[in-house]
Amino acid sequence: MIASWEAVRALGxxxxxxxxxxxxxxxxxxxxxxxGGLAHAVLATIGSWAPGLAVAAVAGAGAGIAxxxxxxxxxxxxPLLEFVxxxxxxxxxxxxxxxLGVGLQMQLFMIAFASIWPILFSTKAGVEDVDPRFxxxxxxxxxxxxxxxxxxxxxxxxxxxxxxxxxxSAIALVVAITVEMLTGQPGIGSYIENVRLSGLVTGMWxxxxxxxxLGYLVNALFVTVERATMPWSTENRDR
Amino acid sequence: xxxxxxxxxxxxAVDNLTKAFPAGATPILNGLTFxxxxxxFVAVVGPSGCGKTTLLRCIASLMQPDTGSVLHRGRHxxxxxxxxxxxxxxxxxxxxxxxxxxxxxAFGLRGSGANDKRVDEALRAVNLExxxxxxxxxxxxxxxxxxxLARSIVVSPNLLLLDEPFASxxxxxRIDLQDMVMEICQTMSLSALLVTHDIDExxxxxxxxxxxxxxxxxxxxxxxxxxxxxxDQLATKETPEFxxxxxxxxxxxxxxxxxxxx
Numbered sequence: 001m002i003a004s005w006e007a008v009r010a011l012g013x014x015x016x017x018x019x020x021x022x023x024x025x026x027x028x029x030x031x032x033x034x035x036g037g038l039a040h041a042v043l044a045t046i047g048s049w050a051p052g053l054a055v056a057a058v059a060g061a062g063a064g065i066a067x068x069x070x071x072x073x074x075x076x077x078x079p080l081l082e083f084v085x086x087x088x089x090x091x092x093x094x095x096x097x098x099x100l101g102v103g104l105q106m107q108l109f110m111i112a113f114a115s116i117w118p119i120l121f122s123t124k125a126g127v128e129d130v131d132p133r134f135x136x137x138x139x140x141x142x143x144x145x146x147x148x149x150x151x152x153x154x155x156x157x158x159x160x161x162x163x164x165x166x167x168x169s170a171i172a173l174v175v176a177i178t179v180e181m182l183t184g185q186p187g188i189g190s191y192i193e194n195v196r197l198s199g200l201v202t203g204m205w206x207x208x209x210x211x212x213x214l215g216y217l218v219n220a221l222f223v224t225v226e227r228a229t230m231p232w233s234t235e236n237r238d239r
Numbered sequence: 240x241x242x243x244x245x246x247x248x249x250x251x252a253v254d255n256l257t258k259a260f261p262a263g264a265t266p267i268l269n270g271l272t273f274x275x276x277x278x279x280f281v282a283v284v285g286p287s288g289c290g291k292t293t294l295l296r297c298i299a300s301l302m303q304p305d306t307g308s309v310l311h312r313g314r315h316x317x318x319x320x321x322x323x324x325x326x327x328x329x330x331x332x333x334x335x336x337x338x339x340x341x342x343x344x345a346f347g348l349r350g351s352g353a354n355d356k357r358v359d360e361a362l363r364a365v366n367l368e369x370x371x372x373x374x375x376x377x378x379x380x381x382x383x384x385x386x387x388l389a390r391s392i393v394v395s396p397n398l399l400l401l402d403e404p405f406a407s408x409x410x411x412x413r414i415d416l417q418d419m420v421m422e423i424c425q426t427m428s429l430s431a432l433l434v435t436h437d438i439d440e441x442x443x444x445x446x447x448x449x450x451x452x453x454x455x456x457x458x459x460x461x462x463x464x465x466x467x468x469x470x471d472q473l474a475t476k477e478t479p480e481f482x483x484x485x486x487x488x489x490x491x492x493x494x495x496x497x498x499x500x501x
Contacts, residue, residue, distance in 0.1 A: 133332040136301055139318060140325040141347030141390070151346075155337045232336040232374050
């Protein structure tokens with residue numbers, strides 16, 4: 001990665017002043033994190049990312065389970081979902097600004113709105129794909145209908161929910177940072193904008209680099225938790 | 240009905256059973272009738288695709304017949320009766336992968352209390368104590384089927400339904416499982432209904448073999464298997480009586496299969 005970065009610099013297509021060396025970017029990242037400014041920005045972004053994603057997780061899982069178990073509800077809400085879902089979430093930023101104004105509330109709404117879809121649809125598919133033989137096994141073991149949902153359907157769909165949550169976590173991060181860039185809400189997004197406007201090119205690259213590392217760590221965190229809590233899912237077996 | 244009358248009822252009475260699936264299609268079962276007495280081991284054989292699994296699902300009350308009835312000790316059930324247990328063929332689809340072997344076995348038990356002891360006993364009966372804390376997908380196919388067997392006997396059933404339970408395991412494991420199931424049925428005084436396509440297995444294990452016709456399935460013949468117990472994989476299978484019975488069942492099934500290919 002570092003080699004390709006340095007190769008692009010050496011080729012000279014881009015002004016070298018706009019492409020600082022990899023070493024200086026990493027060094028600046030470390031200094032800016034240590035001095036506090038960038039670290040605060042990262043924490044602020046996590047501070048809106050986590051609750052926004054949590055709201056999406058709860059609402060998405062609840063809606064996904066309800067839609068999978070209640071076909072009538074699914075049919076009734078299908079046109080609405082098919083219409084709302086393809087709207088690129090950033091296109092709703094003006095509406096959110098108009099209704100909710102600038103602030104954490106608006107940012108949380110945007111994060112939750114954008115990241116609810118993968119959670120909702122993977123949960124729904126997970127519930128729908130539960131092997132009917134599992135449910136039948138519950139019946140022959142004399143497990144009642146409600147208990148079959150809690151003891152069989154929900155555990156069986158957990159890996160699908162987790163996959164949706166992991167996809168959503170990346171989307172939530174993108175939206176959190178986008179909103180910060182556009183509205184100046186504290187976080188990495190507004191930090192990047194500020195260093196860019198101050199002409200601190202290396203500082204800008206450093207904060208982008210830190211953002212990349214954050215995205216990587218978020219994904220790694222979810223993969224680790226999935227493996228630890230669901231060693232039995234087909235994805236995690238034999239690891 | 241008083242209690243003594245209920246005791247005299249057959250554990251299972253299948254009467255004039257007809258089932259089309261999906262509804263409106265050509266019937267799979269057509270006027271099928273047979274009975275099973277308490278403590279009896281019955282094997283149902285027939286040409287492949289004749290509707291054995293549909294029959295088993297009707298008997299388990301997982302499916303309701305279109306006409307006719309399935310009575311368990313003289314009563315009709317909309318859901319599997321509490322004294323009935325089922326072992327399915329595809330253990331990898333019926334054991335819950337998120338639960339250990341032990342917790343799979345305990346799945347059908349309510350409350351806690353004396354459950355640990357019962358689970359231990361069931362695990363011992365199928366020789367699986369050493370694998371209790373592993374996940375089903377970490378153990379062999381034969382062990383998974385033993386886990387499914389333990390789960391079905393831990394609730395102390397009276398009637399055990401076995402749907403091709405040995406079809407997905409290798410030959411040696413199949414033999415071991417046959418012996419294990421017969422021994423368990425003997426010690427627990429369990430009635431068992433085995434659905435199988437393996438004629439040797441049916442004659443070797445059962446007290447009565449019910450031969451089904453091709454689709455739509457009806458009962459072609461019921462054959463009493465009066466071979467002495469305990470039965471031995473080598474000695475029993477070499478007796479002239481076993482060979483005669485096997486020949487008779489085989490001839491009946493082949494006749495049906497030939498009808499199908501014509």
